[in-house]
Amino acid sequence: MFDLTGKCALITGASGGIGAEIAKALHAQGATVGLTGTRVEALEKVAAEIGNERVHILPCNLSDDEALAALPKQAEEAMGSLDVLVNNAGLTRDNLAMRIKDDDWDAVLNVNLTAAFKLSKAVLRGMMKKRWGRIIGITSIVGVTGNPGQTNYAASKAGMIGYSKSLAYEVGSRGITVNCVAPGYIATAMTDELSEDVKSAMLTKIPAGRMGNPEEIAAGVVYLASNEAQYVTGQTLHINGGMAMI
Amino acid sequence: MSDVAERVKKIVVEHLGVEEAKVTENASFIDDLGADSLDTVELVMAFEEEFGCEIPDDAAEKILTVKDAIDFIEANA
Numbered sequence: 001m002f003d004l005t006g007k008c009a010l011i012t013g014a015s016g017g018i019g020a021e022i023a024k025a026l027h028a029q030g031a032t033v034g035l036t037g038t039r040v041e042a043l044e045k046v047a048a049e050i051g052n053e054r055v056h057i058l059p060c061n062l063s064d065d066e067a068l069a070a071l072p073k074q075a076e077e078a079m080g081s082l083d084v085l086v087n088n089a090g091l092t093r094d095n096l097a098m099r100i101k102d103d104d105w106d107a108v109l110n111v112n113l114t115a116a117f118k119l120s121k122a123v124l125r126g127m128m129k130k131r132w133g134r135i136i137g138i139t140s141i142v143g144v145t146g147n148p149g150q151t152n153y154a155a156s157k158a159g160m161i162g163y164s165k166s167l168a169y170e171v172g173s174r175g176i177t178v179n180c181v182a183p184g185y186i187a188t189a190m191t192d193e194l195s196e197d198v199k200s201a202m203l204t205k206i207p208a209g210r211m212g213n214p215e216e217i218a219a220g221v222v223y224l225a226s227n228e229a230q231y232v233t234g235q236t237l238h239i240n241g242g243m244a245m246i
Numbered sequence: 247m248s249d250v251a252e253r254v255k256k257i258v259v260e261h262l263g264v265e266e267a268k269v270t271e272n273a274s275f276i277d278d279l280g281a282d283s284l285d286t287v288e289l290v291m292a293f294e295e296e297f298g299c300e301i302p303d304d305a306a307e308k309i310l311t312v313k314d315a316i317d318f319i320e321a322n323a
Contacts, residue, residue: 125291128284128288128291170284171284173282173284174284
């Protein structure tokens, strides 16, 4: 099950904790993977961990419109095809709403939401022709539940869920599925930044009693990318140890 | 029939899976050939590829029949 041999997947934010695991997991199922991010050295490190075959490094700054527009074609040329897009790149600029600066709002919305949509739009043509495609957005539990200090981040993640549903309607008849995975509290560099107090308070709210691992998110992405998930579209798969039951 | 007309009709037949006889010049993609809105977007993409031209959105909106497509391509490709 979940064999991805012959499929080519582009993963944004592939040098991050969750992105790297997604790339590894897709590759382990037989997919060719394209790693995108801004930190070339970090991408090279992930690529080296994955191995020599079926791995391509495609550096791209998603805040740069021209670079973003060129990325799908570069990916197709490097990998030979583009069947699975994983919009994983994301950043946070946390602050209370009253203190959020316009720049903090714009930066988060631009990368997390706008760039993800633009990439999704750009890969559709090839997928429509092939009558097969997977667009998977890594959203967040906070896009559904909200979280103090994260108005910008929550808005971007809720926006991703919204456009994914609309897009799923539009391209459902063409064999393309559009879904989201919503991680809860996962151990990565992004959550390392939280204070110990915040961390221990969060753990009390998780029935599983622990933080999640990036591998557990990657497994959800593998499922949604597979042929077995052909009938799953417009959905958000919550992987959060029961932290929110939606 | 011009070369463009023939190629346009071939794309329409292949893409919409309709009988060639139905693809007359006055046939409307949506009303006569059963296309949905996404089909029309795909047809425009297929024309762009076949004829190496760009069909802007405002022009694409006006391409409703086989003849509209042929006329646009003959004028612009």
